[in-house]
Amino acid sequence: MSNDKKMRLAIVGGGIVGLTFAISLAKSGTQNIEVDIYESASAFGQVGAGMGFWPRIWESMRLLGLEEDLKPLACSGKPFRYTKGDQQQYVPFGQSHSALQSFHRTDILAVLLRHIPTYYHTHFGKRLVSYTDSPEGPVVLAFKDGTTASCDFLVGSDGIKSAVRRTMYERFAAGAEDLKEKGRLLAHVKPTxxxxxxxxxxxxxxxxxxxxxxxxxxxxxxxxxxxxxxxxxxxxxxxxxxxxxxxxxxxxxxxxxxxxxxxxxxxxxxxxxxxxxxxxxxxxxxxxxxxxxxxxxxSVVDLPTYTSGNVALIGDAAHAMTPHQASGAAQGVEDGLLLAALLADPLASAATLAHVLRAYDRVRRPFSQDVLRRSYECGAAYCFQRGAFAGNDDAADGKGTLESLEALSGYINGLLEWTWKTSSEGDRNEALEVFRGLVGA
Missing domain, CATH: 3.30.9.30 (D-Amino Acid Oxidase; Chain A, domain 2)
Structure with a gap:
């Protein structure tokens, strides 16, 4: 980010997505951003157990300098096998075309904490209630404990129950004159x-x-x-x-x-x-x-935007999805990588922040929402709700031809192929092109 005055950035939410965004900023070489991380718990921690990395997200871990620390903790390295298990003798019918590296979330968190710069400020016991934002002044954060803080730019990585998303969409709704539009905007406050x-x-x-x-x-x-x-x-x-x-x-x-x-x-x-x-x-x-x-x-489905004013949503706050493609957290990591790349551009500044956020939203929103859709579809396929099994309850008592099962395997792998055939580098390059176009470079 250009100019000499440091921009104050607040990251609300210190989970895997928030911490990898913080690391992304440090690795991207941004010199003029002062970072504060606000976490609602008394210490950094993760709910849940397993987490998987496909080749696409493993590439991101390599870019962040985390690969060597993560390698000893990785499991499997083998494809997922698909079997029909609703009967005494299970029936194999295919496998993923690539391997998933699997981890325990607490192991990943420990690695991330070792890479957080010591000059970043962390604040615990800070549960966000709401924020205020205006073009003339800073973003003001209000916490449950009665304290406030201010920043120039707020990134909400506060999960599926995001207070940042709630505040953003309640403000959108308050400004809507049409009652149907107001209701449509308020529907995005809560996950479905x-x-x-x-x-x-x-x-x-x-x-x-x-x-x-x-x-x-x-x-x-x-x-x-x-x-x-x-x-x-x-x-x-x-x-x-x-x-x-x-x-x-x-x-x-x-x-x-x-x-x-x-x-x-x-x-x-x-x-x-x-x-x-x-x-x-x-x-x-x-x-x-x-x-x-x-x-x-x-799930948080079909948000019309991930940004408002000087505020952006990343991770589950923006696109919480089903676990069927093991890609929810990974998509949050990609949000942070792309946003950090934009902030590190020489043309990025407080004056061009609006263009940074437009470029972020234009590239990340359609891609992450497509992954969200694919994830739900994968789950539907695993549950025999697609292909020859759609509407066919016979599948529940051991019926179903091997041909129809193999066709289902092909459908699943078609939904998953982006995880091993694509790279997030292309998205970052696209976002930088969009940003430079917006600033007239």
Missing amino acids: WTGQYVYRGVISTEDLRKAMPDHPVLDGPIYFAGKNKYFICYPVSNGASINCGGLISHPDKNGTLHGEPWVETVSQDELRAEFPGWSPYVHAVIDLIKEPSKWVIN
Whole structure:
């Protein structure tokens, strides 16, 4: 960013997306940005367990100088195998065309914290309530503890319940004269339910090896698919643990609102009852998940913009998506990389910040929303809601031809191919071209 006066940047949300954005800024060579990171918790931490990196996002980790630290923590390096698991003898029907490197989120967080510059300011116990923004003055942040802070530029990486998104869209709605438009804008304040739940758990690899030595997950990640549900297993923590998830889908509920709590601990019997008659390999894993957690899968769909004034949304705040392509956090990382590249351009300044944000929104919004769509479609395919299985309940009792299963595998890989065939570098270059065009360079 040009000129001598430092621009004050506030990052609200210190999860994986917020921290990788901070690292992106430092690595991009921006000299005139003063960074404050505001985190609502008392320390940096991550909810959840497994996280995957496809080749496209692994390239970003390399660019950020994180590859060598992450390599020893990575698991698998093998393709995902697709199987029909809603019967006693599971049926393999394909695999991903590329490998997914899998991690435990806490391992990734530890690496990120080692790369955060010491000259960045971090503030804990700061839960944002709202902000005010005007063309004439700074952005003023109001926190739950009664304190305030100001900045020249605010980036909201505060997750699916984002207070930054809520404030932005409530302000948009307040300025709308048409009642329908007002309602449309307010609909973006809250995330919508996808109609899906996922039961999650992490088990010991050694415990599973003792209980079922021939379990296929011991040889790499695997999906067990069935009608309106699937079960996934893949190694994390350098192979010491296995991340497990049982997904239940009610497609008719997609787009509705779900009350809180969105996460709760449930009984092992509840999880077991969701998969009657499924492969013994599924139940062997369920038997080891002593306290499953049940998560409501919500999504932030089709925001008309990720920016307003001197404020931008990144990560789940902008495009929270289903986990079916293992790309939600990775898309947030790409948001930050692209935004940091724009801010590092010699033509970027406080005076051209509006053009920076236009370029960011123009490139990142359509791409991330396409990934969001693809992720939902992948989940629908894993749940036999696409292809020859669409509307066909026979799939639930072991029926379905191998030909139709293989066609489904091809459809899934078509949805996923961007993760191994494309590079985020092209998007950054495009955004820089858009920005330079906007400033007349």
